[in-house]
Amino acid sequence: MMAAAIVNLLRVRYTTLLSGITYALNSFSYIYYSKSRSSSFTIATGPILGIGAGILWSAQGMMMMAYPLERQEGRFISIFWIIFNLGSVVGGTALFAINYKHGKAK
Structure with a gap:
């Protein structure tokens, strides 16, 4: 508050x-x-x-x-959450790729 x-x-x-x-x-x-x-x-x-x-x-x-206009608020909220969660997806994918590559090298 x-x-x-x-x-x-x-x-x-x-x-x-x-x-x-x-x-x-x-x-x-x-x-x-x-x-x-x-x-x-x-x-x-x-x-x-x-x-x-x-x-x-x-x-x-x-x-x-x-x-946004009142009729566009839902669209703006969904776009925000898509972008917000894509950060986690990209970061997790990058970490997975790094760990996968290093696991194969051993």
Whole structure:
């Protein structure tokens, strides 16, 4: 509920930007961890990413319902979920291909 209030207060453009930065911050924390082996920064960015993700998904839902006409809302929602799940399919297929290739080489 708080995420929706934040999106309404700061508007979609800024909340999308700020919450996207939390994903970048979390990715940077893993790079920092691989160099320094200090996990405190990575642990600290976990809750920050959680808050940012909630705000991002609220902004995404608001955009998905605001732009289409009423008769097109179902189509937009289905297109979003298709694209969202294709990421998992492509990622899983890539990992399967890598593991399959390495399993054959032994």
